[in-house]
Amino acid sequence: MDFNDSPEEATFRAECRAWLELNAKRKARADQTFGQGQSPEQLVAASREWQGRKAAAGYGAITWPEAFGGRGGTPMQEVIYREEEGHFEVPPNMFAVSIGMVIPSLFVHASDEVRARHVGPALHGEELWCQLLSEPGAGSDLGMLRTRAERCTDGRDGWILNGQKVWTTYGQFSQFGMVLTRTNPNVPKFEGMTSFFVAMDTPGIEVCPIRQASGESEFNEVFFNDVFVPDSQRVGAEGAGWKVTLTALMNERLAIGGVMPPDLWRTAAEMMRVAPLNGGSAMADGRMRERLAELYMNAHGLWLLQARGLTALGKGREPGPELSISKITSAPVPCRILPHLAIDLQAERGVLAAQEHGDDWRLIESLWFGAAGMRIAGGTDEIVKNSVGERVLGLPPEPRTDKGVPFNQLLS
Structure with missing residues (x-):
């Protein structure tokens, strides 16, 4: 694996970072989230405005063909932009489905009239x-x-x-x-x-x-x-x-894959440093340090899997099974281990919401509630495991009794 940007990738990364520095506020903390206290309608409006600004600068749909208003860029460039954007306080991306899934289907299957009418407004955040x-x-x-x-x-x-x-x-x-x-x-x-x-x-x-x-x-x-x-x-x-x-x-x-805040284990380590336990700091407790080590090793292992996929993208190849495997492992890493640890560190106060804890708790709360959904989004764990087992490991496929059978007979 190659963990470093190519010269072209490094140039693109610097370009993205420079634009973001001029157009967004850098996060003060890795776990900082956008729009605290804003209503859903306000967040949608902010996401529309941000999508429009990105589109005007050429970052709204990096992998789209230039003929449709995109940059004609590579999946690796899309990943680089998201990595850099992850360091800034920007609105949630409510256009991932529009830009990443639906409109690409229109490119291929819709008429010229439909594409002419709908592609531009979607790209610039005018239509969701x-x-x-x-x-x-x-x-x-x-x-x-x-x-x-x-x-x-x-x-x-x-x-x-x-x-x-x-x-x-x-x-x-x-x-x-x-x-x-x-x-x-x-x-x-x-x-x-x-x-x-x-x-x-x-x-x-x-x-x-x-x-x-x-x-x-x-x-x-x-x-x-x-x-x-x-x-x-x-x-x-x-x-x-x-x-x-x-x-x-x-x-x-690629469409729905987000970039988790970097170094979340450092967030957990700071929580352990200040949390009291048995008359001292939680960091002094060996059992708690084991849990921190589990978080770090799982997160680092996930990063290595992703690095394999990014290496393939950077060389113009299709990623192998690592991206499917990382989907299975990504849910327990940030969405189970970290919030469980953070909640335990708070003892009886762990049941309280961010409204009582403060803004520092909002990411933990979001990961806690999102853990179950992560096992469904982008394909359920069971389906992805079947795909890995059959297509990667060569295991016998599950019996399929509906192949070639008319749909109306399957309902009887």
């Missing part, structure tokens, strides 16, 4: 998109989705959509969404799906935010009740919805 995939009965196996799209029988050139989606990120703030539907139940499950894009204020679409344990409502249920969608809003051919979705999913790892 969501991805309408998961359903109550079709999570990891999207092939089992039941949201129906049926041809209009009243002379209109379009479709009527009925069904339900769930875990739709920022659906309540989105202007548009890409929805995967079932259009033909008489063929195998992945062959009978079609993609459409919809305006989220279309009559018959109901968005219901899901209140999470943290008090936030990042995710939503979305209901389609006799929603009319013109055929001009079909993306790709009828029955080719899975191909459209795969285009988005192939971009997902």
Whole structure:
């Protein structure tokens, strides 16, 4: 592995850092977060403004082709920018799904008219998109989705959509969404799906935010009740919805992958230094030092896995299994070990929220509540482990009894 930037990468990193120094405030602490006390609406507005500024400077969609307003850059350049941005106090990236998943699908599968109308506004933060995939009965196996799209029988050139989606990120703030539907139940499950894009204020679409344990409502249920969608809003051919979705999913790892604040083990070490335990500092306790060492070794191991992937990207190759493995290991490293340790150090005060502890506690609180979601986002742990086992280790595949079977027979 090569742990150093190439000369070209070092130049790009310096360029990103210089722009960020002029346009954002450097974090005073690694665990500092943006927008304390702001409402969700205020955070969305801040994210829109920041996306627009990045786009104007050429950082809004680094890997997009120049013809669509991007930089025509490499995935490695995208990673470098995110690493540098992680040192600055900037709004949360609410455009990861729009820029990283949905719009790249439009590049490939939508008409010239659709691309001309929607790509620019999405890039500059004027329009937010969501991805309408998961359903109550079709999570990891999207092939089992039941949201129906049926041809209009009243002379209109379009479709009527009925069904339900769930875990739709920022659906309540989105202007548009890409929805995967079932259009033909008489063929195998992945062959009978079609993609459409919809305006989220279309009559018959109901968005219901899901209140999470943290008090936030990042995710939503979305209901389609006799929603009319013109055929001009079909993306790709009828029955080719899975191909459209795969285009988005192939971009997902880079799209939703964030950069954790660097050296979180130092944050834990400072907490241990000041936390009292048995008449002294928690740092003096061997058992607590073991937990700090566990955090450090797991975080460093995760970084080494990521470094392998970045080395491949830097040399223009596709990353190997290390990025899938790092997905499995990333949840327990920052989202389980660190908050558990921090909460234990607070003793009975560990049950208190950031409202009582202060702003220094907000990252711990966010990681604690986000730990379960990290095991689902970007593909569940179980699905990723299956992929690693079958495609990397060469283990026998799990039995699949639905292959080639028409979808309507799978429901019986």
